[in-house]
Amino acid sequence: MVVGDASLDIDLLVIGAGPGGYVAAIRAAQLGQKVIIADKAKVGGVCLNVGCIPSKALINAAHHYESMQHAADYGLSADNVGVNFGKVQEYKSSVVNKMTGGVEMLLKANKVQIFNGEAMFINDTEARLFNEQESPRYRFKNCIIATGSRPIELKPFPFGGRILSSTEALSLPEVPKSLVVIGGGYIGIELGQMYSKFGTKVTVLEGADTILPGFDKDMSQLVAKKMKKANVEIVTGAMAKGAEQTDKDVTVTYEAGGEQKSVTADYLLVTVGRRPNTDGELGLDLIDMKVNERGLIEVDDQCRTSIPHIYAIGDIVPGAALAHKASYEAKVAAEAIAGMPSKVDYKCIPAVAFSDPECASVGYTETEAKEKGLKVKSSKFPFGGNGRAVTLGGADGFMKLIHEADTGLVVGAQIAGVEASNMIAEIGLAIEMGATVEDIALTIHAHPTLAEITMDAAELAIGHPIHTIAPKA
Structure with a gap:
């Protein structure tokens, strides 16, 4: 690897190795491009490492545990049913490792070079990749930005200690006795129900008049009915105000129905949306990239940005922040770079909540x-x-x-x-x-x-x- 200011020429630089980036890299390589993909984390991005895959692994385990508790309904006997959450976490990690290892194998099989580190634009045709060992400089013909998103952090509820984002909530060493969830969207409901099935007393605070506000009310009411039957407390029309934590618990104050209330739990999980990763050290300001007030990069129907040879896909562009949308856009962008007439068509993007x-x-x-x-x-x-x-x-x-x-x-x-x-x-x-x-x-x-x-x-x-x-x- 050349180190320092000597530039290496490549056809395509992909920044981000999530379900947008790695799909783009593979498709571009299939179309004859010389590709390097850079990500400071493991390949697979948020989805495979701290999102879709680990959460579904834990949800699956929770479903099995719940089924075992109701074995008598099927004429079965399952005595002394318990949870070894350390083993559950090991199962989750094995699933994650299998999936990320598979993606890394696919990238290498398609001759995509993987760089474990960050990327920063020097200008609109060059970028420096860097980690603790090296900092090569690349001159690219085209680039696809696929840096994804991160959980939104609210000022009254800074992440740390007993205030969790979805990332920390997926890696707790034990099943908490109690949990407060701020945000009744799909992430909050999925993780809240998962812990409820493991025995956690869960309270959900949602600002809207229903949970899962992105779905029809008759759908969300079905989920709410199941949650209430499992003794999950759902407070709609709730506005969370602040939190005070000790080394043992956290107390959340909120307003609902015109009254000030509070609830104390082992942990507080904040799931109020995600923020696009277009800030920080990426250096979009150095290349005069057009980014809107929400931090999203505006693109055309081939995922092309205001700089014609730089493309953007996934959570950093307008539209639903969904892994399958990112993968779809990835193929469109890679094919557009190869001169194909591919264009996005969002006629039917499925939306799914892995609730119960x-x-x-x-x-x-x-x-x-x-x-x-x-x-x-x-x-x-x-x-x-x-x-x-x-x-x-x-x-x-x-x-x-x-x-x-x-x-x-x-x-x-x-x-x-x-x-x-x-x-x-x-x-x-x-x-x-x-x-x-x-x-x-x-x-x-x-x-x-x-x-x-x-x-x-x-x-x-x-x-x-x-x-x-x-x-x-």
């Missing part, structure tokens, strides 16, 4: 479709009418299928129930290919499967349901 029950949405809701001027109808099929859902103990839930009233064209769906995260993909495909509810109804779905719920919702939409009674006109 799971919530998933794609395309338009009924309200959104009507606001767009579309004449639509909806058909709602209950999970309780599906044999597979009942055998899984998941009778609570529903699918709502949205279609154009005149053409039957599928334009959206919302699912709340077991495995909703997997079921939503069929509707995404239907929207992308321009399928109608009749197309879905005429597709033979295997029995007994949760996928039959989609077929049943489509049959209801065309007026001849088999496993439910059609509502009166």
Whole structure:
């Protein structure tokens, strides 16, 4: 490796090795680019290391523990059920290591050079990569910025001690006896429910009038009902004011219903959103990069920034901060660099909360479709009418299928129930290919499967349901 001011020429520099960056690097390498990818953390970014993957590993463990406690419901006996949280954390770490190791293997197999360190722009064609051992300088033809985001830190609740971000909450050495969560979005609900299943007394403080505000109310109400049944206290319309911590606990003061209240717990988890990583030592100010007031980089439909040979993807550009959106944009940017006509099309980006029950949405809701001027109808099929859902103990839930009233064209769906995260993909495909509810109804779905719920919702939409009674006109 050349050290110092001697520049090395490369085709593409990718800054950030999360689900946006590593996908961009692999796709670009497949298209003949000489690529180097830089990240100060392990490959995989937040998603694989301290986000999507470790959280789902812990959620999976919590589901198993809960199931063991209810073994008698299935005629089974499971005595002396307990939690060794140290072992649970070892399981989580093994999953993370397997996934990050796999990504590193894929990068190397595609001849992508990996640099473990930070990157800083010198000008709009050069950047310095640096860590404790070296600081090479690269001259690039193109660059893709994929630096992701970090948890928003509120001034009254600085991270540290017993005030946690999602990162620290995923690595606690023990199951806390009690936990306060500020923010009832998908991260707060996923982690709050996970700890609740392990036995933690959880209190959720949410400023809106419902948890999971990004989803339809009938979906979030289903989750809230399950949480309250598990003795999780949910306070909506709550405004958190401050916190005082000792070496043993933390007391949170908040206002709700016009009253000042407080709650004390072992830990406080703050999940109020994420901030784009476009500040700091990246040096965007040195290259006159246009960044809006929220710290997001404006891009065109090929993910190109105000500097034509520099692209940006993922959480640092406008739109939903979702790993699968970043991966999609990564392929578009890599192909645009290779001269292909690829452009982003956000017609149907699925959104998923790994709550209990799971919530998933794609395309338009009924309200959104009507606001767009579309004449639509909806058909709602209950999970309780599906044999597979009942055998899984998941009778609570529903699918709502949205279609154009005149053409039957599928334009959206919302699912709340077991495995909703997997079921939503069929509707995404239907929207992308321009399928109608009749197309879905005429597709033979295997029995007994949760996928039959989609077929049943489509049959209801065309007026001849088999496993439910059609509502009166």
